[in-house]
Amino acid sequence: MEERGYRILEYNFRCPYAEIDIVARDGNYLVFCEVKYRKGKSKVRSLEAIDSRKQKRISMAALFYIARHNMTSELCRFDVVGISGGEITLIKNAFEYGG
Secondary structure (H helix, E strand, O other), rough: OOHOEEEEEEEEOOOOOOEEEEEEEEEEEEEEEEEEEEEHHHOOHHOOOOOHHHHHHHHHHHHHHHHOOOOOOOEEEEEEEEEEEOEEEEEEEEEOOOE
């Protein structure tokens, strides 16, 4: 992600709602990123693991992070990284806030 211009702010942010794997800055955006790893070659499986329930939990954790760090005026988005069989896929704006 750093090679793509992201500035990592925090790894493994935990709160009562969920854990966010990576919190980063990408230009003007505060990015909450979920990382999914699968041993096999099917990148679809790793990305499909982020269902609507998981999206809602990540969204709530993002709100918690924003409130804790007084970042209420920030532009935010949710990215997903899928790692399968050595291939890395980054999807920017993978899902909308699901609170």
